[in-house]
Amino acid sequence: MLSKINPSELWLPGISVDCVIFGFHENQLKVLLLKFIKSPVWALPGGFVGLEEDVDQAAARVLYERTGLTDIFLEQFYTFGDLARNYRATEEHRDVNTAMGRSEDEVSWLSKRYITIGYYALVDYSKVVVNPGDISDKAEWVDVASLPKLFLDHNRIVIKALDSLRKSLDEKLIAFELLAETFTMSELQVVYETILGKRLVRTNFQRKILSLDILDRIEKKYSGGAHKAPYLYRLKP
């Protein structure tokens, strides 16, 4: 991607965006990780900011390029700008560059402090077809509770994103972004519990959610043991 044109003709220097893409699957809150080509190092999906691109657009582009998704919940949560974010200083950086066979130009472009603007996204796991992209050869959804050691400070970035997600859970009703269009009350409760990392009392949870008056209850369909089938809900239009 960077081999033919001088990177400085395309991108802002020293700035990147990193996306913490949360998906929900099998009662786990997962994060999309990419492995650098020919390297054992895993990292968050990220990219540079185009000279003619807002930083929000850069984050949306990265998200689209890796997941094929548009129009989804994507929010800036924090900017990481410590001196230590200098790729040059890390063993990983040397390893990754060597493994990827990067040119001198590319290595020099990357060999400085990068200030990265963190965004988090919530996606319906079932709709994502992951494209690892040019610099990765593998993508994986990993439980936030058992992340490996990631590139540079990416573990800290995930922790900070999760912290922001928790704080926004009630205010922005974003848990619904992780669910399919229709869901049961207990599916919704599991999403809340998983994000918050704690159990909630069923009756209190239901009362709170229903009091918000944001859900439509869908007519029950016959489904075998019909009298046991839970109600399905969806967000009001």
Place this chain on the structure above:
Amino acid sequence: MLSKINPSELWLPGISVDCVIFGFHENQLKVLLLKFIKSPVWALPGGFVGLEEDVDQAAARVLYERTGLTDIFLEQFYTFGDLARNYRATEEHRDVNTAMGRSEDEVSWLSKRYITIGYYALVDYSKVVVNPGDISDKAEWVDVASLPKLFLDHNRIVIKALDSLRKSLDEKLIAFELLAETFTMSELQVVYETILGKRLVRTNFQRKILSLDILDRIEKKYSGGAHKAPYLYRLKP
């Protein structure tokens, strides 16, 4: 400041920090503004990020340089990186540069998009001695409810800072940062009301604050009409 050394030997390119410094005075929430030298344009206190400085350190340095304060509440809240943050594109930029008699080198250094990392600070108004700095000739505390049109997108930056401050009010108990060491319950309530932009019920407010068990009540001192004097409180150590 920038006239003798090439700015790129000191600072990261295209990055700045801006500080929304809140102070509380005469029942108003105020923001510290600076006026550019020989120009009618007002702006937030801001600065560049040194090559050997974390972005948090840069924000703390700007705050110290303008207010003389250290060890105060200072929190990153948002990063502004739209294409439109290009100083070159604004009338204001030309006016400010002309008025300040900036050199070609300085103007060229400044003539690009700047991504700015926003921080907000809460200070005890009575402790601040403002130093306008090299590029300003006037400083003023202005009520957030009646700001003039500020440089570039600085009005939006203040609005976003106020929004973050409101969200953090309960979680971080930061209202106390705006008060002197000892205060009455009604002084505290006025700070909350002013930040939130709404009236609160006195009894509910007192009950809520006292239930947090964070305040020490100080012994009343005789003060003339002693039976009417309100209790003084301070934060527990």
